Amino acid sequence: MLQSNAQTRAEALLTARRVSKAFGRTQALSDAALTLRPGEVVGLLGANGAGKSTLSRIISGHIQPSGGEVRFAGEPLTLTSTREALRRGIALVAQETSLAPDLTVLENIFLPDLATPGRLSFARMRAKANDLLRMLGHEHVLPLDAEVRGLSAAQRQLVEIAKALALDARLVIFDEPTASLSATEVDRLFDIMARLRDGGRALAFVSHRLEEVFAICDRVTVLREGHCVAEDIATSTLTQGDIIQHMVGRDIGAIYSARTPTESIGETVFEVRGLRAMPWVRDMSFSVRRGEILGLGGLVGAGRSEAVEAIWGLRARQAGEILVRGQAVPLRRPADAVRAGIGFVAEDRRAQNIVPDMSVRENLMLAQMGQHSGFGRGFGKRADRVADLLRDLGLPADRLDQSLLNFSGGMQQKIIIARWLLTEPEILILDEPTKGVDIGTRSQVYRMLQDAADAGLAVIVISSDFEELLGICERIIVVSDGITIADLPADRLTEEKLTLLAAPRTSTARNQALLRDLAREHGGDAFWTLLDGDGIICLAQAGAELAGLVPGQAAEAQKTHIPAALTARDGVFVTEADGQRQTLLVQMTDRRGHDLGWIGLTLPGDVPPPPPDGIRGRVRALTRGPEEETA
Amino acid sequence: MTDTIPTPRRPNPLGGIVRSLEFRMLGLALLLAIILSLSSPYFLTERNIFNILDQSVVIGIVAVGMTFVILTGGIDLSVGAVFGLTGIVLALALKAIPIVLAVPVAVAAGAGIGLFSGVLIAVFGLAPFVVTLGIMAIGRSLSFILSGQRSISGLPPDLDAIVYSTFLGIPANVLFLLALYLAAWGYLTYTKGGRTIYAIGSNVEAARAAGLSTLVYSILPYVVSGALASVAVTFSLAQVMSADPLAGNGLELDAIAAVVIGGASLYGGRGSIIGTLLGVLIMVMIRNGLNLMGVSPFWQGTAIGSIIIIALLAERLINMRSARG
Structure with missing residues (x-):
């Protein structure tokens, strides 16, 4: 384990040593350590399943550790509930917020106060809420009387942060807060985090997006498989390569391997004209050619997911024409789209792709089975192709009958992509294909997409991660407010330009x-x-x-x-x-x-x-x- | 690239069987059989075993349909009323047309009612609980009206052949029950339709997005359930030789109980036809055993209710321990 050289820094507010946590027979954490100091942002890094969230949840009182020691402000810390953690000044801002959607912003900020006896003074709460938002630099931006249901992901996060501050939190853990934010919203969040840090709070930032870690973190702690492999190291002494090596235990090389396409790109196989699916999709047109990886870029909420769901027959379309190989096809249901030669990996893996009670094999064969015209399951039909895919995925055949839920997010995603490759589509649409996929597996997902394109598929990728879009796509369609506003070759774009276009x-x-x-x-x-x-x-x-x-x-x-x-x-x-x-x-x-x-x-x-x-x-x-x- | 996959622990295959729900239910059924055979010398006699199987036929047939419905995440409260109504339909039909025509008419009536419920649920998105509750009230009411509020007797004596003829010493109704379970097991395990029913119950969004025919296979279980309720009443009529408008009262709860004891999740996606068969046998054995021991029939509800709750609680505790991983 690497140790930092001691500098003149504030006393540690929180020290966690040898923290372990077992869930049943699974050891989620075995030797985790974390030190948080006032006035610092510490990045807590690790691949999926490394134990980052488990450690955050222990510190914030959501779960109790099986062993180890946590000290807070000089005293041993044993929390039995999140309420107690909040009372001590420890707050967790999670990716999935814990807000009450039917209550207003103001009520949510002071939700813990609603449990205290006596009359509430809404006037005082309002004044205090305005103070808090001013401190965050967002006064007048967030309407206090709006229902939380109608807020954007970024606004909800702001409410969550204000809620933590209302309790005077001294330590705030941000658990993957940027996953659903656009680039500009991330910028604003970092601005808020910098203000909190400068106000003397201790912050932890859980993430696996390295560029963000370098943008905001003073120091980093890296977990791998429940162990602490690098603790409290100054970010300035590290490179991205160093951190990746710590996270995955070896050098994975470049995440994006350059593709030499163009000559393999063929004729247009898929075209959308004037697609309209209110209220999200107003007027979208784009086309993709054989062997091409096309990106649909834009902010979360720009209507990209809704557009492909409308194409896929999951949403009603009011207007628009869809052409496959130059022929207009009436796609009413997903089954029509599958028959037309399209595959679709939806955005929310758990809700839209995985059938949780089914084995890896059945999940893999699901689309193939739907397309199969016989009475049986049709599992035997593509045995060769299945064997090939499993070899590419590095999945031993004897694990096919296990539950898909036993596998990492990255492996699940690869299996879902393989599900569609099995149907031998000509067009493959993927919505946020690397969401919740650890960095070690992301490059393999990209490789799958590039191999698919090399084999002549037209690939459409939706991503809010502009770096990813620029890394894997040849051409990018920019979508803003449900309208396709730009069609540009990726090599002419940068993340900054995309951000401006997507506004x-x-x-x-x-x-x-x-x-x-x-x-x-x-x-x-x-x-x-x-x-x-x-x-x-x-x-x-x-x-x-x-x-x-x-x-x-x-x-x-x-x-x-x-x-x-x-x-x-x-x-x-x-x-x-x-x-x-x-x-x-x-x-x-x-x-x-x-x-x-x-x-x-x-x-x-x-x-x-x-x-x-x-x-x-x-x-x-x-x-x-x-x-x-x-x- | 293979070494980058975090390796989950490999369960050994035998452990998988031991941990499977059907295995535990089989254990429960055997345990129950041992206890009952110790407390009553008559329990394990051949005669009583056939008795148990005979008593399992009606509830067993209805529970197959209920399994289909519950696997999709639905519920069918109308089976008891459909049982009663199609029993009256069958009895009236038997007075007019031959058996080989009357039975299909009754089964078609049951399937038609199921189709109606299924369309309301799958096409119009109404809650299965509410739709089948409505059908239950309508069905019961219609059976009183059709029957003129009294039992219909005087059915053709040939009808009892479907119960009392034997093959290799096994009564026809028991054979039918076993054949039905075998067919249902094969369908649910090895066909596109069966797996689609599981997929719908497990995650209908994913099933639809993968291009499965979710509409057809959301409706089908209700059709199966309705049709099987009328098949069940055919066997019942053949035994008692009269149709009672009140017949099948509470049958839906017995069927649901059997499916739940058999380990199916009421949220859908989880459960098996073998589990349901064990659930049926467990319920019938409890009733039979209590009768043999001379326990008041009024205690049966307490016994069965306790078994349901204990089975579910044990299941939950086991899942809580294994799900933490």
């Missing part, structure tokens, strides 16, 4: 309004675009189409009507060589100086240009509005 319409409404105003007032073409060297990705456009930029499409500066302006980026109106057009480009940056793209205005070459300063001021006002004060 909900409401958050870009001010930008769009400015474009419309500029176009109307000056009678030209106003646009919002990302510029990266010669590459251009237009985000939005209003007015006459003078510049030749198409929203949602990538382009080369030389192929637009305004190459000179795009190259010069001078801060004044630049007239093109042919004198037909003149263009002003103004860069937008946020308060931290991040590039938010350029606002451009192209006018006919023969009109007197307006003063650039006025336009620059209006663009600047966009990013310095009251909304940005809290970000």
Whole structure:
């Protein structure tokens, strides 16, 4: 075990030593250790099943340890309930929140108070809630009287955090808090965590997303199979490779293995036109070709899952055409889609994919059985293919009759993917294929998808993890508010650009309004675009189409009507060589100086240009509005 | 790549059998048989064993249908009323047409009622409890109306052939029961339809998303249940030679009890036809044994109720211990 060098740091608030926990005959933890200090964020890392959540739940009083010692604020800590943990100032913010959906935000924040005798003062609670939210930097963002049911995942988490703070928690454990958050929401959460840390609280951050660990954690503790394999090491002394090695016990190499596709990509086999499935899907169109991995990118709630569920016949469609191999197919039920040669790995593995009372074999053969036309189960039909798949999965045949629930999330996911490969589809749709899959298995899931594409399948992947999308897809369709807004090759994109593209319409409404105003007032073409060297990705456009930029499409500066302006980026109106057009480009940056793209205005070459300063001021006002004060 | 899979402990195959629910139920049934044979010298006689099997026929047939329904996560409270109603239908039909036509008419009536419930439940999404509760009230009411509130007797004497003819010394009704269980076991274990019924009860979302015909196989169990209720009443009529509008009162509870004692989960997806057979035998043995010992029949309810609760509690305790892993 590695030990940290002692520095001048605060006294430990919590020390856990040799903590063990057995569930029946399963030893979930055998030698776990954790040290948390005020003013620090400690990353608690490990592959799935390593015992991270078990340790968090012991510290927060959800379960009792079988052995070991936990000391809190200098005293031995023995908790019999979460209520007692909360009383001592220890709170757990879990991925699945423990809020009452029918109560309001305010009632939820003070839920523990509802158990105390005497009258409640709603006025005082309201004032205190506002104080708490101000401390978190989210005052006025969260309506106190809204029912929790209607909140987004990120908002629920905020309520959970406020609830912990209302009890004056000194130690807060965040158990995989980012799993259902979009990139911008993660950013905001980290901002809150930094505030809590700077306020002298001790924080633990449970995760298996390494880039997030590096973004927020001061130190890390790594668990593997219930043991502590690295304790309390400064993040700055580690690389991602070091941590992965600790987590899986060996070097797994690059997670994303580069694919050399393009030549194997064939004709379009699947196309969706004008899909509408209210209220989530308003107008989505995309197509995918044989041998291609297509990504559907966007934020949680953008309507991507709902769109593929509508295609799959699980949701009603109001409009839209689905073409398989160029033929319109009426898909009413999942069975129709299977017959048309489509496979679908739904988002929620436990709720939508796994049949829990069935063995690995039956889960594996489920879709095959549905497609089989005879009276029997049809298990014998694909015996060779099953044997091949099992060999690829590294699953011994003698474990086929065990319960699927005995296996890790990663293995379960591979079996579900194999379920669909068995039906020999031409199109495979996967919704968040690596959700809850540990890092050691993720690369194997990617390998399966790449092998499938190499074998000529058209693969569609939905993911909210932009790094993953960029790592495995050749082309990405960006979805925002139920509309497909961009269709771009992955090599032209970065995570930052995807984040900007995927932003909900409401958050870009001010930008769009400015474009419309500029176009109307000056009678030209106003646009919002990302510029990266010669590459251009237009985000939005209003007015006459003078510049030749198409929203949602990538382009080369030389192929637009305004190459000179795009190259010069001078801060004044630049007239093109042919004198037909003149263009002003103004860069937008946020308060931290991040590039938010350029606002451009192209006018006919023969009109007197307006003063650039006025336009620059209006663009600047966009990013310095009251909304940005809290970000 | 194989070494990256976290290896779950491998249960040894024998342990799997010992831990299986049917095995424990078999143990319970044998234990019960030993206790009863010790307390009454008549219990283990050939005559009494056939008696037990004979008494198992009606409830056993109905419990097969109930198993199908419960495996999908549903419940059929209407089987007792369907039993009564189709008994009246059969008796009236027997007065008009030959046996070989009358029995199919009655079975079709039972299946039709089941189809009606199944469609309401699977297509319109009504709760199985409520739909079959309604059918139960309607069925009982119609059987009183059809029968004119009295038993119908004077059935053709040939009818008793289906009970009293024997094959290799085994009565026809017992043979039918065993054949039915064998067929149901084969269907539920080895056919697409049977496995779909399990999948629906275990996770209907996953079954639908995998392209299984969830609609058809959500309705089918109610059809089977209704049809089997009328098959059961055919055997009952052949024995008592009269149709009573009140017949089958409380039969649904006996059938549910047998299925539950047999280890099925009322949430669906878990249970087996062999378990149900053992559940039926356990219930009938308790009744039979208490009779032989001269215990008042009013104690039977207490005995059976206790067995249900003890069986469920034991199951829960065992699951709690193993599920923590």
